[in-house]
Amino acid sequence: MKLSYQVAAPDVKEGPGVTAYQGDIERSFERLKETGYEGAELMVCNPKSFDWEKIRELSQKYKLEIPMICTGEVFGQDGLTFSDTDNKRRDEAILRAMAAVDLAQFLGAQINVGRLRGGYMFGQDDKECIARSVDGLSQVASYAGEKKVYMALEPVNPIASNFINTTQEGLEMLEIIKKPYCSLMLDSNHMFISDLNMFYSIRQAKGKFTYVHLADSNRLYPGNCKLDFSTFIQTLKETGYDGWVSVEVFQRPDQDTALEKSFEYLNRLIS
Structure with missing residues (x-):
């Protein structure tokens, strides 16, 4: 496995809610390398x-x-989703996701779709909202497939989203979408909150996930709270996964501490 850390692109506004290393983009790359x-x-x-x-x-x-290419701030910053009943905003959400696919192709990356997919909306018909979300996912997955870019669907805990919360629900959605370049993405923090047994979920998703986010149970740097990363990483290895694991955390107490503590703790586990 290889270890990555999330970096905010120049279009992302700095703030405490952003789960990425922020500031001058070259300085961010320099710090990761160091x-x-x-x-x-x-x-x-x-x-x-x-x-x-x-x-x-x-x-x-x-x-x-x-x-x-993580699309989290398409929702986090601009509030765009595939389930929006405002067609102009929904179309913009889909276009942003497709632009992320183009960028991923340019850089040799994947894209993820988490909160961008949307879900149930207050005062709106539940079936219509979910149909719009699933249709948006299918459109982007088809476009990604044409570009040979993986679209990794990320289950998100129910504190942050009300649609596709567990690994099992993510696997079910893969069967509904049925696109060759649509995969699952695992996130240790979301799994800790949402899944009955996160280690069983990893085994159940064997061969279906193409990317992994790492954050402790409190969404801060790994090793500071309750999550059993040793067993988590070992279970990934047991499934044969040898791809990327990437730190996505709130930058607390400050981003350099989060960056360094994450590497110090995880590097020995993935080696």
Whole structure:
């Protein structure tokens, strides 16, 4: 397995709710390299609004692969989802996701879809909301397949989302979408909150997941709280997974501490 850390792209507004290393993008790459990471996962909001070539140049300069384009701030910053009953906003959500696919193809990465998919909306018909979400997922998965880019569907805990919360629900959605480049993404924090047995869930998802996010039970850097990362990583290994594991945490007490503590704790487990 290879270890990555999430970095905010230039279009993402800085703030305490952003789960990525923030600030000048070159300085972010430099800090990851200094610390020992092999990859820089890119958190985006509007992928068409920044210079893709610069990102690729930084990736090459600092010898950091870019394994994932994370779409979390498309929702977090601009509140866009596939289930929105405002067609203009919904269309923009889908276009942002497709732009993330294009960026992923350019950089040799995957994309994830978490809260961007939306879900049940207050005052709206439940069936219509879910139908719009599933249709949006299918559209983006089809587009990703044309580009040979994996769209990794991320189950999100019910504190942050009301649709596709558990690993099992994620697996069920893969069967509904049935697209060859649609996979599952695991997130240790969401699984800790949502799944009855996160280690069983990893085994159940064997061969279906293509990316893993790591955060402790309190969404801070691994090793500071309750989550059993030793068993989590060992279970990943037992399934034969040898892809990327990437730190996605709130940057507390500060981002350099989170960056360094995460590497110190995880590097020995994945080796």
